[in-house]
Amino acid sequence: MLAALIIVFREVFEAGLIVGIVLAVTGSVPRRNRWIVGGVLAGALAACVVAAFAGALSQLFAGMGQELFNAAILSVAVMMLTWHNVWMARHGREIAGEMRAVGQAVADGSKSLLALAVVVGVAVLREGSEVALFLYGIVASGGGSVLSLAVGGIIGLALGAAVCLLTYFGLMRIPPRALFATTTVLITLLAAGMAAQAVAFLERANWLNSLDAVVWDSAWLLPDKSIAGRAMHTLIGYTDQPTEMQLLAYVAVLLVTVLLMRLTGSQHSDRAIATG
Amino acid sequence: MLIMMRKPTLAAICAIAMLTASPSQAQQATEVQLTYSNGQFQPSEARAPADKPITVRVKNLDAKAMEFESKSLRVEKVVAAKSEGVINVRALKPGRYEFYDDFNEKARGALIVQ
Numbered sequence: 006m007l008a009a010l011i012i013v014f015r016e017v018f019e020a021g022l023i024v025g026i027v028l029a030v031t032g033s034v035p036r037r038n039r040w041i042v043g044g045v046l047a048g049a050l051a052a053c054v055v056a057a058f059a060g061a062l063s064q065l066f067a068g069m070g071q072e073l074f075n076a077a078i079l080s081v082a083v084m085m086l087t088w089h090n091v092w093m094a095r096h097g098r099e100i101a102g103e104m105r106a107v108g109q110a111v112a113d114g115s116k117s118l119l120a121l122a123v124v125v126g127v128a129v130l131r132e133g134s135e136v137a138l139f140l141y142g143i144v145a146s147g148g149g150s151v152l153s154l155a156v157g158g159i160i161g162l163a164l165g166a167a168v169c170l171l172t173y174f175g176l177m178r179i180p181p182r183a184l185f186a187t188t189t190v191l192i193t194l195l196a197a198g199m200a201a202q203a204v205a206f207l208e209r210a211n212w213l214n215s216l217d218a219v220v221w222d223s224a225w226l227l228p229d230k231s232i233a234g235r236a237m238h239t240l241i242g243y244t245d246q247p248t249e250m251q252l253l254a255y256v257a258v259l260l261v262t263v264l265l266m267r268l269t270g271s272q273h274s275d276r277a278i279a280t281g
Numbered sequence: 282m283l284i285m286m287r288k289p290t291l292a293a294i295c296a297i298a299m300l301t302a303s304p305s306q307a308q309q310a311t312e313v314q315l316t317y318s319n320g321q322f323q324p325s326e327a328r329a330p331a332d333k334p335i336t337v338r339v340k341n342l343d344a345k346a347m348e349f350e351s352k353s354l355r356v357e358k359v360v361a362a363k364s365e366g367v368i369n370v371r372a373l374k375p376g377r378y379e380f381y382d383d384f385n386e387k388a389r390g391a392l393i394v395q
Contacts, residue, residue, distance in 0.1 A: 012384065059346065060361040068367030071359065135348070135359060139384050142345030142362055209356070211369045219355075230352070246355060 017165025025172025198242015
């Protein structure tokens with residue numbers, strides 16, 4: 006039971022952090038729960054499908070199917086997060102100031118919600134498919150321990166949900182004015198971290214060989230496998246042995262986000278001045 | 282405008298990917314075969330030459346999925362029940378590199394690189 010609890014919690018933990026952040030980001034958007042729950046459910050369903058076809062998936066691309074699949078869905082999440090940030094830089098103030106017609110704001114809001122629902126779905130899918138595979142394996146091997154396994158799994162899941170709620174309520178304690186800036190930084194770091202992870206998968210698949218020297222090894226200080234290491238891994242993309250290409254991707258996403266936010270943000274204020 | 286903003290980003294990402302991503306067959310990899318059955322690696326110690334890329338093939342004969350994991354090899358790979366996983370490892374310095382099944386940490390082994 007304990008083994009099941011630990012493995013399930015370990016996977017759900019990361020998804021819980023991401024869902025918690027997205028909940029905080031969308032705190033004031035109407036009908037956000039529908040989108041986020043939809044994202045979680047779609048992710049869970051997709052996780053089961055991926056787990057069911059795990060064998061076939063890994064046979065693709067000369068045995069590198071898993072890695073490339075992970076790299077692909079992570080890249081999608083990076084684009085969605087970046088797009089969300091850019092979108093918020095453009096429309097965030099308008100929505101906050103209720104300068105726009107409500108109908109339009111809701112329509113725009115759901116566009117951004119869709120992007121975040123995809124991010125939530127991807128997070129659940131990635132972590133969930135391993136849980137599904139692990140649990141399925143134990144059920145299939147037919148130990149008499151199905152009940153204790155189920156109990157362990159459910160407790161692990163509940164703990165993961167607790168992480169999600171803690172993240173959410175923790176962020177909600179931040180005053181509304183600072184919350185927007187905080188979540189923008191969080192989302193940007195999340196995206197950069199995911200880009201670095203996608204690079205790691207491409208490196209494992211041997212699709213990316215340039216600049217693959219490890220830059221530093223900080224495992225003595227904060228190992229990836231520790232709970233703090235995992236939290237930092239999810240939140241800011243920490244890894245104890247990053248390669249040069251991983252750092253490059255990380256910095257590139259940060260720069261592109263800042264640049265795009267500046268561009269769209271300043272355009273917006275120019276226009277506001279011109280029309281105002 | 283938003284859509285126009287997204288395209289250059291996408292194009293840039295694709296361009297970077299194309300520049301850097303190329304399936305490499307440049308260096309011939311050494312192959313290491315492992316089987317996993319009854320929660321044990323067989324052999325539990327494998328050998329490989331140093332300074333050459335290595336391909337580890339893990340055949341999981343059990344009815345459970347396993348996750349081949351190694352911190353020092355920087356590898357983490359789920360191998361579904363009754364299937365084979367392929368793991369690429371870059372050229373290594375001589376040494377002992379331990380691996381284990383992340384779903385069952387009693388199952389351990391090591392790759393000895395010489």
